Amino acid sequence: MRPVLVYTASRIGLFLVTLGVLFLLGLSNPLALIVASFVISGIASYVLLSKQRDAMSERLSARLERPKSQDD
Template identity: 40%
Template structure:
């Protein structure tokens, strides 16, 4: 007789094939969905922050290039550097931030759809009177 009588009296139950995998898959799908919601929730803020970051980096690079030539940036030179950095960051963000731009677009579309539905529901309530 085994030393542990509690386990000896109970029949051994085996999981159905794939049950553990299904539970793990469901849990991972839930986590992935939660992560997608979290990412989509702040898509506009993330895109704007990355655009500003790319602009600052391009401005710093341009400023460094000008400083490396021995020139001091003053007056209108600052404006020209800012315009150049804006142009460079715009082109770079077009290619680098397409995924974030798509997420932001989806977020804005969902929000406008909800607002339009709410507006139509309010208009329908007024018509019922």
């Protein structure tokens, strides 16, 4: 479960950093600030968090492929 938490925390952190930078640059409309932060952090996470995304994907696919126990 750790790779999922690391990736999620990284995405949230990247969003908050982007939100703060855009606010400091003078973007004061709340809706525009949130939308722009979401788009920019999404693009940045695609590039910056590829290792974490791959680790999360491997972890989730391994968990889904694991046979389920029969409790009959």
